[in-house]
Amino acid sequence: MTAPIEVSKGEAEAHPEDVLKGVGTQAIQGRSLGRIAWLRLKRDRAALGGAVVIALLILLAAFGPFFLQDPNAYHQDLIDPTMQRPKDGFLHSGISWEHWFGVEPTTGRDMLSRIVLGARISLIVAFLATLVSVTIGTVLGVVAGYFGGWVDTVISRAMDVFLAFPLLLFAIALVGVVPDDMLGLRGNGLRVGVLVFVIGFFSWPYIGRIVRGQTLSLREREFVDASRSLGAGHGHVLFKELLPNLLAPIIVYTTLLIPTNILFEAALSFLGVGVIPPMPSWGGMLSLAVPTYQNTPFFMIIPGLAIFVTVMAFNLLGDGLRDALDPRAR
């Protein structure tokens, strides 16, 4: 048995224990989709590994910069003045006890603290941009799928147009022409805001399409009819009935959108329209490595590996979540 079917609001708030009385907590364990997914996910070592790496990265990005040395301090005593590269270390990396990841050619800035600060930028931009695109994509996708008709036509066409745009070019152009001072923001605060907006705004159709498709099939189901015949309005059906059922695909594609957005941010920084130097970013560090990598290959490998490990971790977790939450998976 489960909880009594009808409980008026007053009762539930007044005596929650009474309501639950008689419900055997041990008797039968209902397995919700979330619980099944968790049981499956626990067995997926690759996905768990990804989750652990992500957790470590977040901790590092949040607290690392407080413990590490100044990422913008020059250490030119470590640089060979004729070759413009670190004097010692494996592959002229400048790796030492003081500088675990070596130092930058020419300036001698510490790579470890730059990578960690770069992680902060990368994760902040990717998370916020994903939030933007998931919000827009979910709302428009649900609305398009639920209402159908001309609403659906307009939104679907908009998605087609977005997908047909040379997005990278637009993103570069947009970031490139934003003034130095806007909406009370300036400098890197403004840059991060612009990056979040541009990336989020251009990647919503991917999740929008998926949500629309799921909504199309859900809206014909009995529980939606039931809710409507009980007199529920559009708002209730959309957000209380449909949305909870869309949660699984939304979670999966959110997890898979984050690495895409990390790569998007890195690409923009690589092309020179990311955060403003001397603030480090992974893509920016790679583009700095382009003119010097024949001399100092190590300088290019560090930021490349940082991008790779982070994106891979999110992809592993996303794949694991998809397998775990997919009711068709055996």
Next chain:
Amino acid sequence: MGAVVMLVIVSMVTFGIFFQLPKLAGQTTDQLAASYVGKAPTAEAIADVKERLGLDDPLAVQYGRFVKGVFTGQDFSNGPSVEHCAAPCLGYSFRTNEPVLPTLLDRAPVTLSLAVGASLIWLVAGVSIGILSALRRGTVFDRMAMATALAGVSLPVYFTGLVSMAVFVYTFRLWPNGVAYSDFTENPGLWAWNLVLPWVTLAFLYAATYARLTRSQMLETLGEDYIRTARAKGLPERTVIGKHALRASLTPIVTIFGLDLGLLLGGAVLTEQTFSLPGLGSLSIHSILSGDLPMVMGVVLLATVFIVFASLIVDILYAVVDPRVRLG
């Protein structure tokens, strides 16, 4: 029809964005004209340029003139002489004064070579690895292939490009003079040899995506009832896989392939930047960063033409691949 509407929308949005954004950024048409004049702009020269390019006209008027130029050509009064730009006229670059269309046609072969070569590699490699993985699900091959594919989709192309250059160009010296684009018509062998690295680097990224997609599609199809029926009626496994399973699994691949190829033909921005290839992608980046509006318009329009065209071809290919689809 839908294709034409798409082109019109994209061109309007592009025109609007690139025309309006510099203004929002606080740039006046005077400054725009000044950068067009170049060194030591005098007030008359600025006024002259503004007059000639019609920079102070309303947005709609400028867009109308642009569209008219595409269909009927356009005259530019260049001081005393009048320059005529023939029918598909995309205007002149703000920076170099070169006409836009010939510049685009000059750059297009590079991007075309890169995109077509890479797409052939990734299509063959990605799809066949995906099929093999699905058929040998759970084996060592499958695990290795999928691990590599996952790594492939997690590596940015500008990183793999730099690493492969560092290894093959600067360490093993397979290309002792570096990798530079050479024309196909002059020396096809050299053309292909010099493009091997960009092709493989770009194809690796896409092959990884395609292998993952093909595998999951194939596994889904193999679970369908009609596959069981086909097996039950005693068809040889080769026919079941080749004719029944493959066709159904390939449909979504064809769609994505069309979009990907169309997008790349408009400029493989990152790959071209990494390997310093003088294609449409590097042209577009350069034009955007230097505020060359007519050139940007040209590149974006051409890119959209490619994408729209590619999706048309995909629709036609659908009918070939999937017998359930009939062209109306």
